[in-house]
Amino acid sequence: xxxxxxxxxxxxxxxxxxxxxxxxLDDYAFFIYGLLELYTACxxxxxxxxxxxxxxxxxxxxxxxxxxxxxFTGNDAEELLLRPKEIYDGAIPSGNxxxxxxxxxxWRLTGEQKWQELAEKQAAFxxxxxxxxxxxxxxxxxxxxxxxxxxDELVLSGPLTSETSGMQSIIFEEFxxxxxxxxxxxxxxxxxxxxxxxxxxxxxSAYLCQNFACKEPVDSPEELKGLLGS
Numbered sequence: 001x002x003x004x005x006x007x008x009x010x011x012x013x014x015x016x017x018x019x020x021x022x023x024x025l026d027d028y029a030f031f032i033y034g035l036l037e038l039y040t041a042c043x044x045x046x047x048x049x050x051x052x053x054x055x056x057x058x059x060x061x062x063x064x065x066x067x068x069x070x071x072f073t074g075n076d077a078e079e080l081l082l083r084p085k086e087i088y089d090g091a092i093p094s095g096n097x098x099x100x101x102x103x104x105x106x107w108r109l110t111g112e113q114k115w116q117e118l119a120e121k122q123a124a125f126x127x128x129x130x131x132x133x134x135x136x137x138x139x140x141x142x143x144x145x146x147x148x149x150x151x152d153e154l155v156l157s158g159p160l161t162s163e164t165s166g167m168q169s170i171i172f173e174e175f176x177x178x179x180x181x182x183x184x185x186x187x188x189x190x191x192x193x194x195x196x197x198x199x200x201x202x203x204x205s206a207y208l209c210q211n212f213a214c215k216e217p218v219d220s221p222e223e224l225k226g227l228l229g230s
Contacts, residue, residue: 024074058099062074070095194212
């Protein structure tokens with residue numbers, strides 16, 4: 001609510017009622033990551049919508065269409081002699097590494113080919129550095145592992161109610177690092193076209209899928225527990 005200007009540009013700092021400085025790559029990448037985590041946790045569509053909008057803005061502002069990867073500063077920022085580009089993962093992952101994970105996750109969530117293509121371009125950008133010194137790029141390696149995994153895709157189709165919460169308690173009782181969760185409450189088909197194939201009933205149903213092919217749905221936490229093998 002405080003860190004966007006009138007044009008919708010993400011800003012970097014808010015203090016004593018003042019928001020200033022155009023956001024950097026890391027501001028976008030980490031915010032998008034957090035929004036995707038929030039969407040996974042609660043299913044509120046506004047978090048996913050904002051994550052996708054910000055990723056589109058990141059492509060416009062920071063993408064190096066010639067050499068690959070993302071610059072640290074936007075193309076609308078003060079012009080520098082050289083635009084830096086950070087990819088090394090230290091105590092905090094680089095914005096480039098986290099962006100690779102975000103793109104892979106958006107592809108797995110939405111099924112949109114454009115996110116897959118961008119994720120593959122970002123992975124290719126890292127290739128030489130990874131081959132030279134893998135320990136310096138652990139976050140990008142995690143992103144590549146996520147992209148290559150045959151992880152499950154779970155669609156919860158129906159209203160966000162206490163029944164949804166009961167299924168979430170089953171899903172989140174175990175660590176599932178390669179699973180993506182899409183909530184189909186009827187308002188996201190524009191962003192995730194494949195959700196139009198799932199009926200939205202009064203009672204929430206869970207579809208367990210892999211490579212966008214799904215098993216028969218279940219509609220109770222107990223059945224979901226068996227389906228997940230929990």
